[in-house]
Amino acid sequence: MGRELGVDPTTGLSEQEAARRLATDGANELRGRKAVPAWRKILAQFQDPLIYLLLAAVTISLIAWFIDGAPGTPIDALVIAAIIVLNAVLGYTQESRAEDAVEALGTMTAAASTVLRDGELRTIPSAELVRGDVLVLDEGAAVGADVRLLSANSLRVQEASLTGESEAVTKDPATLGHQVPLGDRLNMAFKGTAVAQGNGRGIVTGVGMDTEVGAIAEMLDATVEEPTPLQDEVAGISKMLGTAVVVIALVVMLTIILVNGVTEASDLVIVLLLGVSLAVAAVPEGLPTILSVVLAIGVQRMAKRNAVVKKLSSVEALGSASVICTDKTGTLTRNEMTIQRIVTASGTAEVSGVGYRPDGKVSSAAGPLVDAHLHEARLLLAAGSLANDAQLSERAGAWEIVGDPTEAAFLVAARKLEGTTERMSRFERRGEIPFTSQRKMMSTLHQESTDGTHVLLSKGAPDVLLSHCTRQQVGRETVPLTEEIRAELLAQVESLSADAFRTLGVAYRKASDHSRDGDVEIDESWEQDLVYVGGRRHHRPRALRGGRSHRGSTSSRHSRHHDHRRPSGHREPHRDRPRDHRGWRPRRDRCRVGHPRRRRTACPHA
Numbered sequence: 001m002g003r004e005l006g007v008d009p010t011t012g013l014s015e016q017e018a019a020r021r022l023a024t025d026g027a028n029e030l031r032g033r034k035a036v037p038a039w040r041k042i043l044a045q046f047q048d049p050l051i052y053l054l055l056a057a058v059t060i061s062l063i064a065w066f067i068d069g070a071p072g073t074p075i076d077a078l079v080i081a082a083i084i085v086l087n088a089v090l091g092y093t094q095e096s097r098a099e100d101a102v103e104a105l106g107t108m109t110a111a112a113s114t115v116l117r118d119g120e121l122r123t124i125p126s127a128e129l130v131r132g133d134v135l136v137l138d139e140g141a142a143v144g145a146d147v148r149l150l151s152a153n154s155l156r157v158q159e160a161s162l163t164g165e166s167e168a169v170t171k172d173p174a175t176l177g178h179q180v181p182l183g184d185r186l187n188m189a190f191k192g193t194a195v196a197q198g199n200g201r202g203i204v205t206g207v208g209m210d211t212e213v214g215a216i217a218e219m220l221d222a223t224v225e226e227p228t229p230l231q232d233e234v235a236g237i238s239k240m241l242g243t244a245v246v247v248i249a250l251v252v253m254l255t256i257i258l259v260n261g262v263t264e265a266s267d268l269v270i271v272l273l274l275g276v277s278l279a280v281a282a283v284p285e286g287l288p289t290i291l292s293v294v295l296a297i298g299v300q301r302m303a304k305r306n307a308v309v310k311k312l313s314s315v316e317a318l319g320s321a322s323v324i325c326t327d328k329t330g331t332l333t334r335n336e337m338t339i340q341r342i343v344t345a346s347g348t349a350e351v352s353g354v355g356y357r358p359d360g361k362v363s364s365a366a367g368p369l370v371d372a373h374l375h376e377a378r379l380l381l382a383a384g385s386l387a388n389d390a391q392l393s394e395r396a397g398a399w400e401i402v403g404d405p406t407e408a409a410f411l412v413a414a415r416k417l418e419g420t421t422e423r424m425s426r427f428e429r430r431g432e433i434p435f436t437s438q439r440k441m442m443s444t445l446h447q448e449s450t451d452g453t454h455v456l457l458s459k460g461a462p463d464v465l466l467s468h469c470t471r472q473q474v475g476r477e478t479v480p481l482t483e484e485i486r487a488e489l490l491a492q493v494e495s496l497s498a499d500a501f502r503t504l505g506v507a508y509r510k511a512s513d514h515s516r517d518g519d520v521e522i523d524e525s526w527e528q529d530l531v532y533v534g535g536r537r538h539h540r541p542r543a544l545r546g547g548r549s550h551r552g553s554t555s556s557r558h559s560r561h562h563d564h565r566r567p568s569g570h571r572e573p574h575r576d577r578p579r580d581h582r583g584w585r586p587r588r589d590r591c592r593v594g595h596p597r598r599r600r601t602a603c604p605h606a
Contacts, residue, residue, distance in 0.1 A: 005131055005132040005203055005205070006132060007132040007133075007134065007203060009134055009150055009201070009203065010119075011116065011118065011119040012115060012116030012117045012118065012119065012133065012134040013117055013130070013132050013133055013134075014117065014118055015117055015118060017132075018117060018128075018130050018133065021130035021131060021132065022128060022130050025130060025131060025207060025208070026208060027127045027128070027208065028126060028127050028128065028129040028130070028144065028145055028191075028207035028208050029127050029208055030208065030209060030213070030214055030217045031208070031209050031214075031217065031221075041092055041095070041096070042088060042092055045087070045088035045091045045092055046084070046088060048231075048234065048238075048288065049234060049235045049237075049238030049239065050234055050237075050238045050284075050287055050288045050291075051084060051087070051288060052238065053238050053241060053242050053283055054080050054083070054084055054283060054285055054288065055084065056242075057076075057080055057279070057280045057283045057285070058077045058080050058081050058084070060276050060279065060280065061074055061076045061077040061080070061276065061280050062074055062077050063276075064272070064273050064276040064277070065077065067269060067272070067273070076280055079285070080280075080283075080285045083285050083286065083288070083289055084288070086289060087288045087289045087292050090289070090292045090293070090296060091292055091312055094296050094299055094312060095310060095311060095312065099310060111125070111126040111142045111144055112124065112125055112126060112144075113125075113126045113129055113135060113136075113141075113142075113144035113145075114135070114136040114138070114141070115129065115133045115134060115135055115136065116133075116134035116136060116201070117133070117134075121136060126142070126144030126145070129144050129145045129204055129207055130204065130207060131204055131205065131206070131207060132203065132204060133145075133203070133204040134150075134201060134202070134203055134204075135147050135201065135202055135203070135204055136199075136201055137155065137189065137195050137199055137200045137201065137202065138195060138199045139195055139196070139197055139198060139199060139389065139402060139403055140194070140195060140391075140402035140403065141194070141195045142192075142193075142194050142195075143157065143189045143190060143191055143192070143193045143194065143195065144191060145191050145204045145205075145206060145207045145211060146188065146189070146190050146191050146204065146205050146206035146207075146210075146211045146212060147188065147189040147190075147202035147203065147204055147205065148187065148188060148202050148203050148205050149171055149172075149173040149187050149188065149189060149200055149201070149202040150173055150200075150201045150202050150203060151173055151200050151201050151202075152171045152172060152173050152198065152199075152200035153198050153199050153200060153434065154197060154198035154199075154434035154435060154436070155170070155171040155195065155197070155198035155199060155200040156168040156169060156170050156171065156195075156196045156197040156198055156404070157169050157171055157189050157193050157194065157195055157196060158193060158194045158195075158196045159183070159190065159193045161192050161193060161213075162182070162190055162192055162193055162212060162213060162216075163182060163183040165183060168196040168197065168404065169183070169186065170186070170436070170437050171186055171187070171189065171198075171200065172186045172187060173187050173200070173202075174186075174187060175187065182212060188202075188205075189202060190211065190212045190213065191206075191207075191211040191212070191213050191214075192211075192213040196403060196404050197389055197403055197404050197407075197435075198389075198434070227313075228313045228314065228316055228317040228320070229316065229317065229320045230291075230313055230316040230317070230320075231313055234291070241282070241283065241284070244282075245279045245282045245283060246279070248278065248279075248282065249275040249276070249278050249279040249282075250275070252274070252275055252278055253271050253272065253274070253275040256271050256274070257271060292312060295312040295313065295315050295316065296312065298315035298316070298319075299312060299315055302315065302318075336355055336356060336405055337405040337406050337408070337409040337502070338351075338353065338354050338355060338409055338412070338413075339351050339409045339410065339412070339413040340501070341496070341501075342362065342377050342380060342381070342413075342534065343492055343496070343534050344373065344376035344377060344380060344473070344533065344534035345372075345376060345472060345473060345474040345475075345534065346372045346373035346376055346474070346475065347364060347373055348364065348365075349362050349363065349364050349369055349373065349377050350362070350363060350364070350365075351413050351416060352416075353412075353416060355399075355412075356392065356399040356400070356401055356408060356412055357399045357412075358392075358399070358412050358415035358416055359416075360416045361416055361417075362377055362381075362413070362416055362417040369417075371475070372474070372475030372476065375475060375476055376473055376474075376475065376533065376534060377417060378417060378419060378420050378423060379473060379508075379533050380506045380533045380534050381410060381413050381414040381417055381420050382414065382420050382423045382424050383457045383459070383506045383507075383508050383533060384410035384414075384457075384459050384504070384506045385410045385411050385414045385420070385424055386424055386427055386429070386444060386446055386457050387442060387443060387444040387457040387458060387459050387506075388407045388410055388411065388444075389403050389404070389407060390402065390403030390404055390405075390407035390408040390410075390411060391403055391408075391411075392408055392411040392412060392415075399412075406502070406504070426448050426449050426450060427446040427447065427448055427449070427455070428446060428447050428449065429444055429445070429446055430445045430446060430447050430454065430520045431444065431445035431520040431521060431522040432444045432445070432522070433522055433523065433524060433526070433527065435460070439460070439464070439524075440460050440461040440464045441458055441459065441460025441461065441464050441465055441468075441527070442458070442459060442460060443456055443457065443458040443522070443526065443527055444456070444457050445457075445511065445520055445522050445526070453510065453511075454510070454511035454520075455508055455509070455510050455511060456508060456509045456510075456511050456522070456526055456527070456530075457506075457507075457508050458506070458507045458508065458509075458527060458530055459504055459505065459506045459507070460504065460505060461503075461504070461505065462489070462490070462493045462503055462504070462505035463490060463493065465505040465506075465507050465530070465532065466481075466486055466489060466490065466505065466532060468507065468527050468528060468530045469481050469507050469529075469530040469531065469532040470529045470530070470531075471529075471530075471531045471532070472485060472489075472531065472532045473531050473532065473533045473534070478531050481532060489532070493505075505532065505533075505534070506532075506533045506534060507530035507531055507532045507533055508530065508531055508533065509526075509528075509529055509530045509531060511526070
């Protein structure tokens with residue numbers, strides 16, 4: 001790829017070569033539609049069937065006024081003309097403001113990219129990227145052009161804007177053996193997408209309209225703009241009114257002529273003026289202005305919700321949408337994850353609050369967490385937040401994340417449980433075993449500042465994580481993880497997954513055999529004899545408010561987690577058991593997954 005594009009991947013293009021290619025190929029921008037002159041925008045305000053009807057009324061009024069000898073001032077014609085002009089000014093002003101706002105937003109959100117040129121890393125506007133540039137991708141960065149990847153370190157890219165897939169895609173620079181669809185091109189990163197995790201480098205293969213998003217832009221340019229439902233209705237009403245006005249005026253004039261036996265020219269003029277007056281009076285000259293004012297109010301309301309509407313008629317089109325067709329779960333969500341339930345050995349804790357704002361609390365059914373349950377919850381959230389590559393910050397009153405939404409959910413939940421963030425501050429990362437789709441887990445090594453001890457923190461799919469664990473955290477102590485307990489924990493995961501929640505487990509191990517300061521190279525051999533802390537389930541907030549929600553639209557499986565979902569049509573065995581007079585289902589000697597009950601405690605799977 002480097003030879004084909006004439007670039008050395010170790011040094012990148014020179015500034016002179018990049019400038020030459022930029023002058024030859026043009027800026028890395030999508031081709032916009034040609035700017036419409038102001039005079040054409042003004043004329044477009046008169047291209048409305050109702051306006052045509054009013055213009056006809058003005059013309060007829062002036063002709064009748066002139067035939068009548070032009071006495072005084074043509075009040076009717078002037079009033080209707082003023083209404084037409086006022087309507088045009090209102091529409092032009094509103095649409096011009098919207099266009100200016102869109103242009104200002106485009107200027108404010110101009111993206112920048114990091115490239116390798118002359119052997120040095122430089123940050124340049126994404127519009128100056130050229131074919132052959134070595135683009136550096138880091139977590140949270142926007143991909144400025146189509147890129148053939150050279151390297152990828154745990155690189156995952158959010159491609160929802162291009163393919164509609166809500167889950168980040170794990171990238172692999174390996175060469176593909178055959179042609180594959182766009183969503184399966186794992187060795188490519190595309191313009192308009194964003195890096196959710198990891199880092200990598202690649203060579204720019206396409207810029208501007210030669211990118212995949214540029215192909216979509218060309219399709220949109222070729223789309224014929226259709227009238228909105230409101231415009232269709234107005235056109236129909238205008239046609240009906242025009243026909244009715246002409247027919248009624250003719251009928252009235254013919255009736256007067258036949259009844260009164262009009263024969264003189266002066267009398268015919270009077271009858272004609274009467275018919276014209278009737279026609280002009282029947283035209284609803286205030287309707288266009290009323291429509292424009294109502295639509296303008298709608299545009300202002302949309303603006304208060306941070307939505308810019310460029311055309312007045314588009315407001316009514318948005319309001320006319322009654323059915324939204326979507327391909328799969330996740331498309332209607334905000335791509336946010338929230339920890340909703342924490343399950344540890346001492347029981348279940350509920351986490352309130354939705355989204356990335358850390359407003360809420362962690363509590364059990366009995367009230368605030370205490371003693372062993374509190375210790376387990378703090379340990380789980382602290383470990384999940386430390387074994388983490390996401391970032392959470394507040395900007396201008398809004399909480400934002402950089403990185404994977406699932407990892408960011410840990411950071412949010414940790415702030416909801418008092419004492420957790422203080423505990424996290426005592427540890428410093430020393431090493432990492434990154435997540436891969438094959439391993440379905442990740443681990444980080446941390447050193448505690450108080451005594452210098454090291455601890456390995458792991459999180460991942462519960463079934464995978466449990467295979468690396470030999471003990472379980474119970475309060476402040478650890479107990480052996482027997483096969484019976486292991487089966488119960490897996491059944492808990494099945495229960496949560498059956499409710500369409502994502503599940504993730506957390507474990508740790510004190511690295512007492514290591515005491516060296518500084519960064520440490522660790523590998524998968526460290527991920528043994530772990531202590532299982534517990535798991536939690538995620539909830540994905542809906543992007544749409546109002547209406548009843550169903551679990552299928554609020555939660556979807558994450559690519560890094562094992563798919564615990566049951567087959568379609570599966571029915572839980574315990575739901576078939578009849579209830580007694582108290583409304584309870586009778587207990588059995590075995591839980592619903594076939595495990596024998598232990599002691600006198602209730603099986604969590606019953």
